[in-house]
Amino acid sequence: MFDALSQKIQDAFRSITGKGKISEDNIQDALKEIRIALLEADVNFKVVKDFIARVKEAAVGQEITKGLNAAQQLVKIVNDQLVDMLGGEFQELNFSGNPPHVIMMVGLQGAGKTTSCGKLARILAAEGRHPLLVPCDVYRPAAILQLETVGSQVGVPVFDAKGINSPVLIVKQALKEARNTGRDTLIIDTAGRLHIDDALMNELKELKALVSPKEILFVADAMTGQDAVQSAGAFHESLALTGLVLTKMDGDARGGAALSVKSVTGCPIKFVGTGEKLDQFERFFPDRMASRILGMGDVLSLVERVQEKVDQEEALKLQQKMLKNQFTLDDFSKSLEQIGKLGDLNSLMGMMPGMSKVKQKIDVNKETSQLKWMRAMISSMTPDERDNHAILTSKRKQRIAKGSGRSVEEINQMLKQFMQMKQMMSLMTKPGKLGKLRQLFGRAGLGDFAKSMFPGNSPKLPEGVDEARLMELLQQNDGKLTPEAMRELGMAGPTASADGNRKARPKKDRKKQKAKRKQGRRKR
Amino acid sequence: MFEKAKSLFRRKEGERESETTQQPKTFFTQLKQGLRKTRDQLSQRLQSVMGGRAIDDEVLEELEELLIGADLGVATTMQLMEQIRVQAKKAKIQDGGSLREILHDQISAILKQNPQMPWEVDQHPAVILIAGVNGVGKTTTIGKLAHRFTSSGKKVVLCAADTFRAAATEQLEIWAERAGVIVVTKDDSKDPASVVFDAMQRAKSEQADVVLVDTAGRLHNNPNLMNELAKIRRVTEREVAGAPHHVVLIIDAVTGQNGLHQAKQFVDKIGVSDLIITKLDGTAKGGVAVAISNELQLPIQFIGVGEKIDDLIPFNADEFVDALLD
Numbered sequence: 001m002f003d004a005l006s007q008k009i010q011d012a013f014r015s016i017t018g019k020g021k022i023s024e025d026n027i028q029d030a031l032k033e034i035r036i037a038l039l040e041a042d043v044n045f046k047v048v049k050d051f052i053a054r055v056k057e058a059a060v061g062q063e064i065t066k067g068l069n070a071a072q073q074l075v076k077i078v079n080d081q082l083v084d085m086l087g088g089e090f091q092e093l094n095f096s097g098n099p100p101h102v103i104m105m106v107g108l109q110g111a112g113k114t115t116s117c118g119k120l121a122r123i124l125a126a127e128g129r130h131p132l133l134v135p136c137d138v139y140r141p142a143a144i145l146q147l148e149t150v151g152s153q154v155g156v157p158v159f160d161a162k163g164i165n166s167p168v169l170i171v172k173q174a175l176k177e178a179r180n181t182g183r184d185t186l187i188i189d190t191a192g193r194l195h196i197d198d199a200l201m202n203e204l205k206e207l208k209a210l211v212s213p214k215e216i217l218f219v220a221d222a223m224t225g226q227d228a229v230q231s232a233g234a235f236h237e238s239l240a241l242t243g244l245v246l247t248k249m250d251g252d253a254r255g256g257a258a259l260s261v262k263s264v265t266g267c268p269i270k271f272v273g274t275g276e277k278l279d280q281f282e283r284f285f286p287d288r289m290a291s292r293i294l295g296m297g298d299v300l301s302l303v304e305r306v307q308e309k310v311d312q313e314e315a316l317k318l319q320q321k322m323l324k325n326q327f328t329l330d331d332f333s334k335s336l337e338q339i340g341k342l343g344d345l346n347s348l349m350g351m352m353p354g355m356s357k358v359k360q361k362i363d364v365n366k367e368t369s370q371l372k373w374m375r376a377m378i379s380s381m382t383p384d385e386r387d388n389h390a391i392l393t394s395k396r397k398q399r400i401a402k403g404s405g406r407s408v409e410e411i412n413q414m415l416k417q418f419m420q421m422k423q424m425m426s427l428m429t430k431p432g433k434l435g436k437l438r439q440l441f442g443r444a445g446l447g448d449f450a451k452s453m454f455p456g457n458s459p460k461l462p463e464g465v466d467e468a469r470l471m472e473l474l475q476q477n478d479g480k481l482t483p484e485a486m487r488e489l490g491m492a493g494p495t496a497s498a499d500g501n502r503k504a505r506p507k508k509d510r511k512k513q514k515a516k517r518k519q520g521r522r523k524r
Numbered sequence: 525m526f527e528k529a530k531s532l533f534r535r536k537e538g539e540r541e542s543e544t545t546q547q548p549k550t551f552f553t554q555l556k557q558g559l560r561k562t563r564d565q566l567s568q569r570l571q572s573v574m575g576g577r578a579i580d581d582e583v584l585e586e587l588e589e590l591l592i593g594a595d596l597g598v599a600t601t602m603q604l605m606e607q608i609r610v611q612a613k614k615a616k617i618q619d620g621g622s623l624r625e626i627l628h629d630q631i632s633a634i635l636k637q638n639p640q641m642p643w644e645v646d647q648h649p650a651v652i653l654i655a656g657v658n659g660v661g662k663t664t665t666i667g668k669l670a671h672r673f674t675s676s677g678k679k680v681v682l683c684a685a686d687t688f689r690a691a692a693t694e695q696l697e698i699w700a701e702r703a704g705v706i707v708v709t710k711d712d713s714k715d716p717a718s719v720v721f722d723a724m725q726r727a728k729s730e731q732a733d734v735v736l737v738d739t740a741g742r743l744h745n746n747p748n749l750m751n752e753l754a755k756i757r758r759v760t761e762r763e764v765a766g767a768p769h770h771v772v773l774i775i776d777a778v779t780g781q782n783g784l785h786q787a788k789q790f791v792d793k794i795g796v797s798d799l800i801i802t803k804l805d806g807t808a809k810g811g812v813a814v815a816i817s818n819e820l821q822l823p824i825q826f827i828g829v830g831e832k833i834d835d836l837i838p839f840n841a842d843e844f845v846d847a848l849l850d
Binding site: 109139146196 | 589592593594595597598657658659660688689690691692694695697699743745746776777778779780781782783785786803805806807808809811812831
C-alpha cells in the first residue's frame with residue numbers, strides 16, 4: 001500500500017544520515033523529499049503543507065543537536081505525526097442505544113459501497129449481530145440485484161425493495177421489517193453520487209433525518225487523487241460523517257487519499273477493503289499503517305496472520321528438527337507449505353521490516369510459483385530421497401525432473417536453496433552471528449520468508465537498536481555488520497558480545513569456585 | 525433510433541433529469557458544464573495568484589500547487605513549471621493572462637502529441653475491448669458507446685464478459701436494452717473467455733459492425749486477473765481477423781497518480797490503444813490523463829461527463845485545456 005512512499009521517505013532520511021549531522025539546511029532537504037513523496041502518494045497538497053509544517057515545528061522545537069540520533073529523532077517525529085494524522089487509536093463502530101442500529105454507507109460512484117456493505121455485514125454477523133442489508137441504490141442498473149447477490153454470498157438477508165423506487169420508502173419499510181424479524185443492525189447501501197449533485201445530496205440528508213443513523217461511513221477509493229479532499233469534505237459538510245472505509249487497498253496505490261480524507265473530515269478510518277473476496281475486509285490500525293509508511297514493517301499484522309494461519313504444532317516440530325540439524329527435504333516441503341498458507345509473498349513482504357527495498361528487486365510472482373514447483377519436485381522423490389538428499393544421483397534427479405515436469409537444473413537449484421536454508425537455520429541457533437545471518441538472507445531468496453515462519457527462532461535485536469538504521473548500515477556494507485556500525489547502533493562490539501559473555505561467565509565462575517573449594521580444603 | 529433510445533432512457537431515469545438543457549449539446553457546452561467547477565476554481569485561483577503581481581518565486585510556487593492540485597502529478601508539473609519559468613523569463617511576462625496562455629499551450633501540446641483518430645469500425649466486426657480497474661465506469665461507458673454507435677447506424681453486439689462481479693451481467697443487459705442492442709451472456713459460466721468466444725461467433729453470424737467487450741474490473745497488480753485479460757484478448761485475436769481493433773482503458777477522473785501505474789500495466793499486458801476518462805462532471809480534474817498521455821503516448825478518445833446515455837463526448841485537447849483554464 002504505502003511501500004513506495006516509505007521508500008521515498010527512507011531515501012530522504014538517508015540524505016540526512018549521509019551528512020552525519022543535521023543542520024537547518026539538510027532538514028530542509030529532507031522535508032522537501034518528504035513533501036514530494038507525499039504529493040506523489042496523492043496526499044492533498046494542502047494536507048502536505050500542514051504536515052510538513054507540523055514535522056518541522058516538532059523537529060526544530062526539540063533542538064536537534066548532532067549525530068545520527070537526530071535522524072532517528074526525525075523518523076520518530078514523522079512517525080508520530082503520521083499516526084496522529086491517520087487517527088490515533090482504533091475506534092469501534094458505535095452501537096449505543098436501542099436497536100435496530102443503522103449504518104449508512106455513502107460515497108462517489110464506483111468507490112465500492114455495495115461490496116463494502118456485504119463485507120461489513122459478514123463481519124457483523126460473525127460477531128453475533130443480526131444485520132439486514134437495505135438496497136437504496138434505485139438508480140444504477142442492477143445495483144439492487146448486486147446487493148442481493150452479495151447478501152446471499154455472505155448469508156445475510158437483504159430487504160426486498162422490488163417495486164419501490166424511493167429510497168426513503170425503502171428505508172421506512174426496511175426499518176419496520178427489521179423490528180418485526182429481530183434484525184438488530186441495518187446496513188444501508190446508498191447510490192453513488194457526486195458531492196456537487198444537490199438533488200441527490202438532499203436525498204441523503206432526508207434519509208439521515210429519517211433514520212438518524214449511528215454511523216455514516218464514507219467509502220473512499222484508495223486510488224483517489226487530490227480531489228479526495230473536495231468530495232469527502234462536501235459529504236462531511238452535508239451529512240456529518242462518523243467514519244471512513246478505504247477500499248481497493250490491495251492495489252499498488254500509495255494511498256495518500258487516506259491522509260487527505262482523514263485530515264479533511266477528522267473522521268476515523270474504520271475499515272479497509274483489501275481484496276475482491278468478501279472476507280477481505282479489515283479493521284484499520286493507524287499506528288501499523290504509519291510504521292509501514294516509514295518502512296518499519298507491519299510486524300503486528302504479520303504476527304497475527306502467522307498465529308492465525310500457521311499450524312503452530314507443526315512449526316514447533318520443524319523448529320525442533322532444525323535445532324537438532326535433522327532438517328530433511330520433507331520438512332523443507334512442509335515449511336514451504338506453511339509459507340504458502342500465509343498468503344501471497346507480495347503482501348507478506350510488505351509487512352516485514354526493511355523488506356520494501358528487497359521487494360522491488362525480486363519478482364514476487366515468480367517466487368510464488370517457484371514455491372509451488374519446489375514442492376512438486378520434492379513430492380516426486382521417494383521417501384528415502386526425501387530423508388537423505390545425499391543419495392540423489394544424477395539418474396535419480398532425471399527421474400524426479402520427469403515426474404515433476406521441471407528440469408534437472410531446477411532441482412539442483414532447489415537443493416541449493418534447501419542447503420542454504422539448512423545452513424542458515426544452524427546459524428540462527430548460534431548467538432552473535434547476526435551479521436552473517438543477514439548476509440545469507442540477501443543471498444538466499446527464501447531466507448526472508450523462512451525467518452517469518454519461525455517467530456520464536458528469529459534473531460532478536462538487542463533493545464534500543466533501531467532496526468531501520470541497522471538494515472541501512474547492512475546495505476551500505478554489503479550485509480556485513482562492522483564494529484563501527486555496531487557501536488553506532490549502541491550495540492556492544494563483537495569482542496564484548498553480551499551473549500558470548502553470558503556463556504563464558506558461568507564457566508569461569510565455576511573454575512573460581514572450584515579453586516576456592518580447593519583452597520578451603522587445603523587450609524583445613 | 526437516437527430519439528427512441530433517448531426517450532426510453534428518460535423515462536427510466538426521470539428522477540435524475542433535473543437539468544435537461546433544451547439546446548443541442550455541443551462538445552464545448554457539455555464539457556463546460558462538466559468542468560464548470562474545475563474551471564471556476566482554477567481561473568479564480570489563477571487570478572488570485574497573479575493579481576497583477578510580477579512573477580516571483582511565490583507566484584510560481586502557487587502555480588505549481590495549482591497543477592499538483594489538478595492531479596497532473598509531480599513529474600509533469602515540474603516539467604511544465606520548468607518550461608513556464610524559461611518562457612516567462614524570455615518573453616518578460618508580467619501578467620496572469622499571458623501566463624495562462626503559456627500554460628494552455630504547454631498542456632495542450634502534450635495532449636496533441638497523440639491526436640485521436642476517428643475510430644475505424646469498418647471491419648466486420650470491429651472488436652473493442654474495454655478494460656480498467658474496479659469501479660471506473662466500464663459498463664456505463666459501454667452503454668454510452670453502444671448508444672453512440674447505434675446512433676450512427678451501426679449494428680452493435682455487447683459481450684458480458686464480467687463474470688465475476690455480482691449482477692454485472694444484469695447491469696449490462698439493462699444498458700443493452702436502453703441502447704437497443706444485442707447482448708451476449710452466458711448465465712452459468714464463470715469463464716469470461718468462453719463468453720467472449722460466444723460473442724465473437726454471434727457477431728459474425730449476425731454480421732454486426734461493432735462488438736463491445738465488457739470485462740470485469742481488476743487491479744493492475746493482480747497477475748492472475750491480468751493474465752485472464754490477456755487470454756480474453758487472445759480469444760478475440762483468434763476468432764476475428766485483426767481483432768481487437770481497439771483496446772480501451774477507462775480511467776476515473778478521480779484517480780490520482782496511481783492512474784499512471786494502471787495504464788502502464790494494462791499497456792504491458794493487453795496493449796492499450798486508447799483512453800477514455802470518466803466522471804469528469806465532478807470536481808476532479810482528471811489531470812493524471814495528461815501524465816498518462818504524455819508518458820505512454822496514448823490518445824484520449826472520449827470523456828464521460830454524466831450518468832445519462834449521451835453523456836459521452838469526443839475528446840478535444842484544445843477545448844479540454846481551455847475549459848480547464850478558462
